[in-house]
Amino acid sequence: MMDKAEAMEQAPVYDPATGGRIAEVPIMDAAAVRAAVARARDAQPAWAALPLKERCRRLTRFRDLIVERADTLATLISRETGKPRLEALTHEILPVADVVTWLAHRGPRILRPRRVALRWFKHKKSLIVYRPRGVVGVIAPWNTPFHVALRDALTALAAGNAVVVKPSEVTPLCLLAAKDVWNATGMPEDLLQVVTGAGPTGAALIDAGIQKVNFTGAVSTGRRIAAACGERLIPCTLELGGKAPLIVCDDADVERAARAIVWGGFANNGQLCVGVERVYATAANYDTLVARVAELTRGLRQGAPASDEVDLGAVTFARQIDTAERLVADACQKGARLLTGGRRLPGPGQFYEPAVLADCTHDMLVMREEIFGPVVPIMRVESEAQAFELANGSHLGLAAYVFSGNRRQALARAQQLAAGAVMVNDILTHAAFAEAPFGGIKSSGYGRVQGEDGLRDMCDIVHVNVDRFTFWRTEPFWFPYSDRKYRHALRALPLLLGRHGILSRIGRWL
C-alpha cells in the first residue's frame, strides 16, 4: 500500500506564511480511488449493523482524541492554512468536537424509525426508516478544511455510512492528520479514508461507485459536480460560494455593527463562505460606521501565525490576493474610497493588508462578485428598504446579517432575506451550530448539512407499510377491473374528496 503511494506522482504543500514547501502528498489516480471506495464498501455493512447509539459512542472516541491532540492539530492547521491558531481551534476543531457530541446525544432519536399516521388506511401501519446510503464521498475546500470535511464525514458515519474524503490539494495535511487520529482510535481503518489529489481525483471519486456526494467549494466546480452526479443519478449536497450582505439599520448599535463587520470581513482573511462580503448603511449611521470600521481595521495585527498575538495570518490561497487586487482596483477606478489597506505585502509569504472601501455602488464588481479575501466594501443606501432589496439582488444566497435595535422587527425582516441563514445582531457563528441546518439557496447550492436535515440527508428514506390485520384475500383496487368498479370510484370521488367530501371536511382530524 505504502509502496504504491510512494510510486504515485506527488504534489507539494506550501506554508502560506513563508512560501516554504512543508510536505508532498500523492496525487491519487482513478484506480487508487476506486480501490479506496471498494475497501470502504466492504467495511460499511458491519458498521451499519451496529446500533446507532453504539456507532455514536465509538465516534466519541475519535472526538476525545481530537480534543486531546487539539494543540498539535491547531498548529498543523495554522501552518497549512496560514490562519491564527485561535481560529484553527475555534473555527475548525471545536465545531468538529461539537458535531460528534450533538450526534451522540441527538442522533439516535432523529434516526429512530418514525410512525406516519395514515388518514384513510387505518388498517395499515406505516414506518419511515432511515437507512445508510452506503459510501459517501466528501469533497472539501481549503478555507476551513478540517471542519467542513470532518463535519460531513462524521455525520455520514453516524448514519451508518462509510466515507471517503477528498481534501483540497491546497490543504490535505490536516485531513491526513485526522485520519491518523481515526486509525489510533482502533476503529476499522477502511471506514474512513482520505484520497489526495486535485480535481481529477475528486472526479474519480464521484465515478467510483459511491452513493452520495457532499461537495463544498466554488460555484463553477459545483456545476460540474452536479452534472457528474446527475449523469450517475447519485444525490449530491452542494455548499457553494456566498456574498453575505450586512445591513445596518437606522436604530442599530453602530459600535457592535462596526466590530462585527471587521471580524466578519477579516476573520480567516475573509476566506469564509459566510464572511461579510458587502455592507449597506443609510445616512443615519454611514459616516460614523465607515470611520469606525476603518479605525478598527487599522488596529488589526497581521503577521505569521507562528505567533498567537496576530489577528490576521497569511492568505491561504495566493489566487485570493489577485482577486482582492482586481476588485479593489475596479472599485477605486469607479469612485470608491480606499480607507485603509489594499496592499500586497512583499513576499515570500502571502499577505495582503485588510482593505476597507467606502462609497461603493453596485456598478462595482466588489459588490457583486464573491471576494473571498480581506476586503470589506461599504455602500451608502437611500433607505433600509433599498438595503434589503439590494441584499436580495445577488445570484448567491448563503448567509445574511441584519443589525437593528428592534429585534422583533429585525426578526420579521430577516425572514424576507434570500439566504440559507440570517443572523440578527451577530455574524458567522450560525455556520457552526451543530443542531441547525446549514446551506444555501440560489447559486450558493442546495441540500443541507448539520442538524436533523443534514443527518437525515445521509440516509435513504424508506417507507415500510404493513397491514395490522389481513382478513381479505383481495382489495377493492386490485384486478379484475370493470365498468361497475369504475362507476363506483367515480361516485366515491366527490363524496370523499370533492368540495363537500368527507375527507375534505374532516381529513385534518383523521
Ligand code: NAD
Ligand atoms: P474548488 O471548487 O476549487 O475546490 C473544492 C474541491 O473540489 C477541492 O477539493 C478540489 O480539488 C475539488 N475539485 C475541483 N474540481 C473538481 C471536479 N471536477 N470534480 C471533483 N472535485 C473537484 O473550491 P475552493 O477554491 O477549494 O474553495 C473556495 C470556494 O468554496 C469558495 O467559493 C467558497 O465560498 C466555497 N466554500 C463554500 C462553503 C459553504 O459551506 N457553502 C464553505 C467553504 C467554502
